[in-house]
Amino acid sequence: DWIDYSLIDNIVYGFLPVLRFIEQEVDQIDDIVLSLKDSQKSDMLHRIGSARKKVMILLRLMSTKADMLKTVLKRRGERMAPESETLLYIGGIQDQALLLFRSCHHHQALFTRRLSRSHSNYLAHISINTQESANHTNDVVPERIALASSVI
Numbered sequence: 365d366w367i368d369y370s371l372i373d374n375i376v377y378g379f380l381p382v383l384r385f386i387e388q389e390v391d392q393i394d395d396i397v398l399s400l401k402d403s404q405k406s407d408m409l410h411r412i413g414s415a416r417k418k419v420m421i422l423l424r425l426m427s428t429k430a431d432m433l434k435t436v437l438k439r440r441g442e443r444m445a446p447e448s449e450t451l452l453y454i455g456g457i458q459d460q461a462l463l464l465f466r467s468c469h470h471h472q473a474l475f476t477r478r479l480s481r482s483h484s485n486y487l488a489h490i491s492i493n494t495q496e497s498a499n500h501t502n503d504v505v506p507e508r509i510a511l512a513s514s515v516i
Contacts, residue, residue, distance in 0.1 A: 369453050372436065376429060376461045382422055383464075383471065389415050390475050393482050412483050419475045426465045433458040 393411055436454065 369457070372433065372454065372457050376433075376457055376464065379422065379426060379429075379464060379468075382418075383468065386415065386418050386422065386475065387471065389418070390478050390482075394478050408486050409483075412479055412486070415475070416479050419472050419479075423468050423472050426461075426468045429461045429465065433461050 389411075393408075393415060396408075433454070
């Protein structure tokens, strides 16, 4: 019984570092999206897409854990005494899994909003850079035309 408890506990709590890692990744994207250097621009869309994919994978993985724990708790409960400590602890893990799943849903919505905002900010940043380049080109072209006209 305790082995089952330990395995289930490790499975459920194994998602916490992944959730924290994704949260840090989203924070980094949110922080650097407006201060990109040329070397980082090509990587930004990939990072945003990768972070979105990680959030969705985590949510899919967590969605089945609560049902799995409910099944294990039911089957274990049939073989254990109702006052069993292991049954109580497995119930606690189930509650934690449900809390973690709800947290994943909350974070998924939050991450999606933040990543969408970062994506929009990134595209706006590129648009501004493109416009600045076009303005610079518009300033240089008349000078080149005048120079070419005087040479001809």
